[in-house]
Amino acid sequence: MTNDNDKKENEKNKKLLDHDFDGIKEYDNPTPFWFQILFYGTIIFAAIYLFYYHIYKNGHPLKDEYLASVGQNNSNSNNGSRDFNYAENIKNKEMIDQGKQAYDTNCASCHGLQGQGGVGPNLTDDYWIIDNTYVAVEKVIDVGVPEKGMPGWKTILGDKKIKALVVYIASIQGSNPPNPKKPEGKEGKLH
Structure with a gap:
């Protein structure tokens, strides 16, 4: 069970970064795990999109989708x-x-x-x-x-x-x- 003294002790033990801007000090906290997953997930999605639509060309380009939507099929x-x-x-x-x-x-x-x-x-x-x-x-x-x-x-x-x-x-x-x-x-x- 934690008490107020333990919380104060934990605050003292946190590492402060060396820089100081207008009297504001910053703690060296790690990036949250959910944010790391989101960040790396967007990189993986971008790589898959690049290969699917631009390198292997299996996807439907936006121009073809537009022409199909207005009834002008541009496919061969x-x-x-x-x-x-x-x-x-x-x-x-x-x-x-x-x-x-x-x-x-x-x-x-x-x-x-x-x-x-x-x-x-x-x-x-x-x-x-x-x-x-x-x-x-x-x-x-x-x-x-x-x-x-x-x-x-x-x-x-x-x-x-x-x-x-x-x-x-x-x-x-x-x-x-x-x-x-x-x-x-x-x-x-x-x-």
Whole structure:
């Protein structure tokens, strides 16, 4: 059983640190055990997080989670364009309408309201600066052509809208709008 004298004796036996600041003296107390566990636990958590998300890349990056939450899946679950058949979807009215909406919102300012060209090339003729394939057009929309001023649209539009946009571009081929921009690139039908 402890009494007041024992408490006073324990206070005297505690070691004071050598420094003194404004008359305040500090005891040399050890860090509490619960705080040490919390501190080392955060270090272990950070190491696991680093390996899981950044080194082994098994986790879902925040960008992919965001795109999935707004309905624009950015994953390569369908192995890109190889599984998507553009030729079958060229007559798909719903997909063409989706592509037109994406075109009017994002592309018309540079390529013209009817695809006739402007700052960007004419999309209605049979001349292509890039390869005249659906996959090449999709890739240009995905990553853009920064040296010519075209940004990449993958993070903004997502895979579904880009595919719809390619279908729309294919649907306006040969439409001959008024005041088209002169042909650029090599001749060839989009296929």
